[in-house]
Structure formats: structure tokens, C-alpha cells
Amino acid sequence: xxxxxxxxxxxxxxxxxxxxxxxxxxxxxxxxxxxxxxxxxxxxxxxxxxxxxxxxxxxxxxxxxxxxxxxxxxxxxxxxxxxxxxxxxxxxxxxxxxxxxxxxxxxxxxxxxxxxxxxxxxxxxxxxxxxxxxxxxxxxxxxxxxxxxxxxxxxxxxxxxxxxxxxxxxxxxxxxxxxxxxxxxxxxxxxxxxxxxxxxxxxxxxxxxxxxxxxxxxxxxxxxxxxxxxxxxxxxxxxxxxxxxxxxxxxxxxxxx
Numbered sequence: 001x002x003x004x005x006x007x008x009x010x011x012x013x014x015x016x017x018x019x020x021x022x023x024x025x026x027x028x029x030x031x032x033x034x035x036x037x038x039x040x041x042x043x044x045x046x047x048x049x050x051x052x053x054x055x056x057x058x059x060x061x062x063x064x065x066x067x068x069x070x071x072x073x074x075x076x077x078x079x080x081x082x083x084x085x086x087x088x089x090x091x092x093x094x095x096x097x098x099x100x101x102x103x104x105x106x107x108x109x110x111x112x113x114x115x116x117x118x119x120x121x122x123x124x125x126x127x128x129x130x131x132x133x134x135x136x137x138x139x140x141x142x143x144x145x146x147x148x149x150x151x152x153x154x155x156x157x158x159x160x161x162x163x164x165x166x167x168x169x170x171x172x173x174x175x176x177x178x179x180x181x182x183x184x185x186x187x188x189x190x191x192x193x194x195x196x197x198x199x200x201x202x203x204x205x206x207x208x209x210x211x212x213x214x215x216x217x218x219x220x221x222x223x224x225x226x227x228x229x230x231x232x233x234x235x236x237x238x239x240x241x242x243x244x245x246x247x248x249x250x251x252x253x254x255x256x257x
Contacts (some may be wrong), residue, residue, distance in 0.1 A: 115173035202257035
């Protein structure tokens with residue numbers, strides 16, 4: 001009887017540890033105890049399988065969190081444009097005036113948000129390719145310059161951009177993410193001076209003046225946060241070339257596809 005009791009205890013104890021671990025690990029943030037994961041028996045097999053499942057759950061949680069952050073970041077501009085357009089429609093409707101231009105703005109923003117959502121879902125998954133199409137790169141840049149103009153409306157900033165009607169064959173939604181974030185970063189980090197945009201069928205570059213306190217040597221692009229993070233993710237996944245050059249007074253960013 002004693003032998004049977006000790007044998008049963010030896011078997012049940014690690015199972016109890018697994019059960020207790022499962023109860024306490026609601027957030028899936030804790031790894032399986034090494035004493036269980038290193039066992040060579042069936043209990044060790046179960047522990048390692050459970051550990052792998054928890055790791056997959058953690059990675060999925062991280063992807064979902066990143067998707068929500070990216071979505072809230074990217075959809076701000078088109079939603080703000082829609083809000084302004086609806087306000088204009090309301091005013092013009094009361095005065096009996098045409099509001100076709102505002103409806104066109106809303107339509108464009110709807111298309112933009114649809115493409116952005118598809119792009120962000122693509123970024124959050126392991127898919128390798130994204131559908132390409134031919135589109136006017138110059139018009140896309142103009143759209144974002146207009147949408148983000150409020151960021152420099154109270155700054156002594158001059159934007160230099162020559163509209164060349166350049167057509168490219170690329171994943172429009174991903175180019176959209178890159179352009180919107182580069183322009184937003186340039187607008188937000190410029191206190192005055194000239195912001196210069198160049199574009200061609202091979203890529204886009206943007207130069208903007210920056211301000212950095214004299215008592216810090218931290219590269220200002222480290223403070224770009226989620227915007228530059230998204231640009232990095234897109235360019236890396238698409239095998240595009242991203243170059244960032246920074247001096248004390250200027251930031252130059254170039255993306256080549």
C-alpha cells in the first residue's frame with residue numbers, strides 16, 4: 001500500500017503542478033516550469049506541448065495588440081477628413097448649395113480606409129505577398145499633403161512638391177502607409193523651414209528641418225514612434241530599401257521599391 005501511495009503521489013504531483021499552472025496563467029505570459037518541461041516522460045511531452053500552445057497564443061495576442069495600435073494610428077487622418085466633409089455638407093445643405101466635392105472626399109476616404117485595413121491585416125499576419133495595381137503616385141502624395149495640412153497650419157513651414165503625374169505598379173495600400181507616415185512625421189517634427197518631397201517611379205524621398213535640444217544626442221527619429229515603426233515593417237516585409245540620414249538640423253528619409 002505504501003509503495004502504491006508513493007507511486008500515485010509521484011505521478012499526480014506533476015499533473016497537479018500543470019493544473020495549477022494553467023489556472024494561474026490566464027494572461028499566457030508565464031512559461032512552463034523547467035522541472036516539468038525537461039521531463040523525459042509523457043508528462044514532459046504534455047508540458048512541452050502546452051508550452052508551445054501558450055507561446056502561439058502570446059504571439060497572437062501581440063499581433064492583435066499591434067494591429068489595434070496600427071489601425072487607430074492610421075485611420076485618424078481619413079476619419080478627420082470625413083468629419084470635416086460632413087460638416088461642410090451640413091452647412092451647404094442648409095444654404096441650398098452643392099456639396100459634391102465633399103461627397104467625393106468621403107468616397108476617397110472610404111476607399112483609403114478599406115485599403116489601410118487590408119494592409120494592416122496583412123502586416124499582422126504571415127502572408128508574403130500583397131496585391132499590386134497601377135496608380136498615380138503623385139495624386140496619392142497630394143491626398144496626404146491635403147489630409148495632414150492641419151499639422152503645419154500654425155507653423156512657418158513651406159512644403160515643396162512638384163506634381164508629375166507619375167504612374168507606378170505597386171501595392172497601393174502599402175505605399176499609402178509609407179507615404180502617410182513619412183509626411184506625418186515630417187510635419188509633426190518640423191518647427192519651421194522647408195519640407196521638400198521628391199518622387200519618381202522608383203521611390204520617394206522627403207527632407208525636413210528638425211529641432212533637437214542641445215543637451216541631448218538622441219537621434220530624433222527614435223521619437224517618431226509608431227509611424228516609423230510601420231514604415232520599417234512595410235519596407236522590410238516588401239524588401240524595399242529604407243534610408244534615414246540625420247544631421248543636427250535636418251532629417252532625410254528615402255524609400256526605394
